[in-house]
Amino acid sequence: AISPLPDGTPADRNMVLLTVSVPVVDLLKAERVALNLLQRLSGIATLTASFVAKVKDYPVRITDTRKTTPGLRILEKYAVRVGGGANHRFNLADGVLIKDNHIAACGSIKNAVTRVRGQIPHTIRIEVETDTLQQVEECLECGVDIIMLDNMSPETMAEAVRTIGGRALVEASGGVSLATVKAIAGSGVDIISIGALTHSAPSCDIGMDWSF
Numbered sequence: 001a002i003s004p005l006p007d008g009t010p011a012d013r014n015m016v017l018l019t020v021s022v023p024v025v026d027l028l029k030a031e032r033v034a035l036n037l038l039q040r041l042s043g044i045a046t047l048t049a050s051f052v053a054k055v056k057d058y059p060v061r062i063t064d065t066r067k068t069t070p071g072l073r074i075l076e077k078y079a080v081r082v083g084g085g086a087n088h089r090f091n092l093a094d095g096v097l098i099k100d101n102h103i104a105a106c107g108s109i110k111n112a113v114t115r116v117r118g119q120i121p122h123t124i125r126i127e128v129e130t131d132t133l134q135q136v137e138e139c140l141e142c143g144v145d146i147i148m149l150d151n152m153s154p155e156t157m158a159e160a161v162r163t164i165g166g167r168a169l170v171e172a173s174g175g176v177s178l179a180t181v182k183a184i185a186g187s188g189v190d191i192i193s194i195g196a197l198t199h200s201a202p203s204c205d206i207g208m209d210w211s212f
Contacts, residue, residue, distance in 0.1 A: 008045070008082045017206065031208055039203035040072075041079040047201040048083025051181055051194060058185035060192055063088045065173075067195040076198045088193050096120060097148070098128045109135060113142040127171070136160045140167055149189065150174045157187035 004018045011017060017038075020027065051062045062085040068076045077087045089095050098112045106112035109128055116126060127146035128139045133156065139147045140163070147164060149157050151174035161170055171191040172184050184192055 008084075019211075035206060035208060037075070039206045040069075040201075041075055041082075042204040042206060043201040044076055044079035044198055045083035046204060048080050048085040048197050050178060051176075051192075051197070052084035054178060054181050055185040055192070058182075060185045060189060061086050062181075062197075063191055063193045064197045065193050065195040066091070067199040069198070080197055083197075085197065095124060096126045098126065100129060100131070100150075103128075109138045110142055113139075113144060129173075130160075133160055133163065136163055140164065144168060146171055146191075148173055148193075154180075154183040154187045157184065157189060161188035 005011070048062065048064075055062065064077055064080045064085060065088050066073070073090065077090065080087060089097070096116050098109070098116065102112050103109055106115060109130075113126060113128065120126075125145035127148055128135075128142075128144045129148040129150050130136050130139060131150055131152070136147055136149070146169040147160070148171045149160050152160065152172070157170075157172055164170055169191065170189045171193055172187070172189040173193045176184060176192055176194045176196070181192060181194075
């Protein structure tokens with residue numbers, strides 16, 4: 001028999017999260033793997049909740065990235081949702097994200113967007129990563145759906161948001177931390193994507209104790 005707390009329940013130190021009643025041999029075989037997963041996923045949910053709490057006064061969405069542990073993407077992205085965040089792409093088929101290397105390979109944002117637009121169905125949205133306000137302007141000229149502001153200061157992001165003026169969704173990314181996320185949210189962006197939610201979340205300290 002298994003009696004867990006509902007996912008997303010805030011937990012204090014020494015709180016019982018789960019009680020299990022199974023044969024001893026089976027329990028000892030599964031203990032380490034189960035605890036590793038529980039600690040990892042709880043850490044992701046906890047870190048996500050911390051970011052979400054920082055921006056609670058702003059109409060912005062905290063999302064993850066594809067920087068997940070091989071084989072655990074579905075579980076880690078679920079943990080982000082449990083923590084109050086949202087999911088970015090699960091895989092390359094979920095949407096087009098044109099990054100700096102793609103732009104360099106094609107010669108310009110316009111060339112990259114044109115080539116992609118000729119290959120994808122109308123149901124797929126196009127997002128472009130930008131480093132400068134000039135690139136933001138080029139994205140607007142191309143009519144992209146989402147503009148990513150990569151590693152910009154909150155002041156530059158605010159200027160970009162004013163320039164975009166609602167003509168595209170605006171995503172902030174790059175080096176976002178608990179110390180900076182509130183200022184980034186204040187710039188007016190729609191989405192803040194944070195790779196650290198899954199690649200750098202500290203595991204929670206969870207153990208298994210016997211009860212007789």
